[in-house]
Amino acid sequence: MATKAQRRKPPASAARVKHPQDYALMQRVAANDSAAVEELSQKFKPLILNVACKRGFRNEQEDVLQEVLVKAWKTAGRYDGNQSKLTTWMFRIVDRHTIDLLKSRNTLSRSARKTCSLNGSQIVSASTAAAPVDFHLADLLNRAPIADHEREILGLYYGAGMGFSTIAAMTGYTTPGAKSVGHRALQKIKHMPEVRRNINGGRIKTRS
Incomplete structure (x- = not known):
């Protein structure tokens, strides 16, 4: 079943939007076209993996990739082809997603440091150390x-x-x-x- 974002009424024609090719692709993604979803994945995989690695998720790159692609699929109907190019739109999704993950990681890190302090230890492992956001x-x-x-x-x-x-x-x-x-x-x-x-x-x- 399509999500509310995927059911959003699109402009009348891809030819009337600023970025018609990007818009046409996302309309196909919103319609659950498997070929379009694969095209989106292959086109933006390098971008997503690069951002994930840069933000400190080298070991979780594939997880981040799948999570971002799912978000893009769920919100594909929101891309109207006028406000920005698809590359910028996808970067905005992965940017916000990885920053949210970093904030969650930092919260867990603060909790771990508090636990260590209560146990009389000041040691924090590298895996729980806070990453710069x-x-x-x-x-x-x-x-x-x-x-x-x-x-x-x-x-x-x-x-x-x-x-x-x-x-x-x-x-x-x-x-x-x-x-x-x-x-x-x-x-x-x-x-x-x-x-x-x-x-x-x-x-x-x-x-x-």
Whole structure:
């Protein structure tokens, strides 16, 4: 049975939206088209695994991948093809999901440290040590006064930790072209308070 998000009434035609190919794919995903779900998985697997690894979930990458894909499937009907490119939309999902996981991990870590203290021990294992939580880069980029293609490049570079050659292959740019787009976009958002606080040597520092 389709979820409420999947039943959401779409625009009249994919041809009328800003990103018709992305929109058409997500409409097929929302309709439970198995080929579309597989296409979505293969297209965004590198992005999801990169973010998961960067956020400290190297050993749980496959779990994060499946969880994010399920979220994307459940909310596929919400993608209207106008507000952002699908890459940006998917990055926003994995960004929020992994940050939620980090917050949960940090809560467990604080509980573990409290237990150790009560037992007279100050030792906290590496597996329960708190991990630094990234600031919400996806939300920042969503508010930034930049174009969708610029938002996409910055999200992949800073959020997913991808190199420009990988980004170029994923987005259709040349490597120099992807670098140029990223540089121009960064110049546009340097004035934002969140960016100024996280700028390091002209680059966004995504660790708090």
